[in-house]
Amino acid sequence: MAEHIVALSGGVGGAKLALGFAHLLAPGQLTVIANTGDDFTHLGLKICPDLDTVMYTLADLNNKELGWGQAGETWQFLDALEKLGGEAWFRLGDRDMATHIRRTGLLAEGLSLSDTTLMMCEALGIAHPLLPMTDDLVATMVRTRSGEELAFQHYFVRDRCEPEVTGFRFQGLENALPAPGVLSALGREDLAAVVICPSNPFVSVDPILYLPGLMQALKDAGRPVIAVSPIVGGMAIKGPAAKMMQELGMPSSALAVATHYQGRIDGFVLDEADADLRAAVEALGIPTIVTKTVMITLADRIDLARSVLEFSRQLSA
Ligand code: FO1
Numbered sequence: 001m002a003e004h005i006v007a008l009s010g011g012v013g014g015a016k017l018a019l020g021f022a023h024l025l026a027p028g029q030l031t032v033i034a035n036t037g038d039d040f041t042h043l044g045l046k047i048c049p050d051l052d053t054v055m056y057t058l059a060d061l062n063n064k065e066l067g068w069g070q071a072g073e074t075w076q077f078l079d080a081l082e083k084l085g086g087e088a089w090f091r092l093g094d095r096d097m098a099t100h101i102r103r104t105g106l107l108a109e110g111l112s113l114s115d116t117t118l119m120m121c122e123a124l125g126i127a128h129p130l131l132p133m134t135d136d137l138v139a140t141m142v143r144t145r146s147g148e149e150l151a152f153q154h155y156f157v158r159d160r161c162e163p164e165v166t167g168f169r170f171q172g173l174e175n176a177l178p179a180p181g182v183l184s185a186l187g188r189e190d191l192a193a194v195v196i197c198p199s200n201p202f203v204s205v206d207p208i209l210y211l212p213g214l215m216q217a218l219k220d221a222g223r224p225v226i227a228v229s230p231i232v233g234g235m236a237i238k239g240p241a242a243k244m245m246q247e248l249g250m251p252s253s254a255l256a257v258a259t260h261y262q263g264r265i266d267g268f269v270l271d272e273a274d275a276d277l278r279a280a281v282e283a284l285g286i287p288t289i290v291t292k293t294v295m296i297t298l299a300d301r302i303d304l305a306r307s308v309l310e311f312s313r314q315l316s317a
Helices: 012-024 050-059 078-082 095-107 114-122 151-160 182-186 201-209 214-220 241-247 254-261 270-283 298-316
Strands: 005-011 028-032 040-042 045-047 131-134 139-144 148-152 165-171 191-196 223-226 265-271 289-292
Touching: 005 182, 005 201, 012 028, 012 298, 028 050, 028 182, 040 151, 045 095, 045 148, 050 095, 050 114, 050 131, 078 095, 095 114, 114 131, 139 151, 139 201, 148 151, 165 182, 165 201, 165 241, 182 191, 182 214, 191 214, 191 298, 201 214, 201 241, 201 254, 223 254, 223 298, 254 265, 254 270, 265 270, 265 298, 270 289, 289 298
Parallel strands: 005 028, 005 191, 028 131, 191 223, 223 265, 265 289
Antiparallel strands: 040 045, 139 148, 139 165
């Protein structure tokens, strides 16, 4: 029987590995579930950064320099808005705007976030299902040293991740339901593994794993859950994960990521640069492989997807 992979993803790093799987697996063998805790309403538009990064990546429309938005963006709208005294700190490109306007319009007509995502993915020719983790409103809030709690995009983009982080709160998560298709993907007979992509463990992956019913569904599935470290050589490939770890009082290391996931994963993937951490991660009771996880080229993405798939077979054997 063909094997099915469920990939849990945040933005850039997750999207890269999801693309590797999309090239490796036939349609029907992959479901990608994206974090929606970063979502917010801005200028009256519903913005879903992680969902869009994965969607653009799978459609080969992504902006490879910025890591968000579309390739070949122009900024006419934003420049004009700024001239009018509007908020321009969150840089919405002209092409990207079409997505937010389309989504916001469809939501206003009563469609769910899953439905709007499905419609846009179909329109862009994406063969594999991409699901938001939930259709309900979940907002990641960042607790900071000053005592102020910041909405995620205000922390991340407006304040450039500068405030010292003391913790996170996922507003609305306790009452959120997994989106249609999420639990059924995890319950598939042909499920081979669930892959936690190399995304930020605290703000991209935890909101997905903490969704009511999700951990139970992973346990019931009885298939290996494999996490790929987003920290390589003590540094995050992209984003503030390493800075957050230090501020939260833990070392910024792949070992600390494995420790964070301990009890929730069955396998861990370390980069070659962190080969010396393998014994320590395995001492946590987590079988580990060492491979090249830094994805520069498409071949890197596919190779990593293949290594993770082979690892899942070893774990299931
Ligand atoms: N990230 C930035 O650092 N600056 C931006 O101006 C920015 C705009 C933006 C617009 C649309 C979108 O979908 C994403 C955007 N991002 C921007 C990225 C995004 O805020 C973060 O990368 C994710 O939320 C973290 O995964």
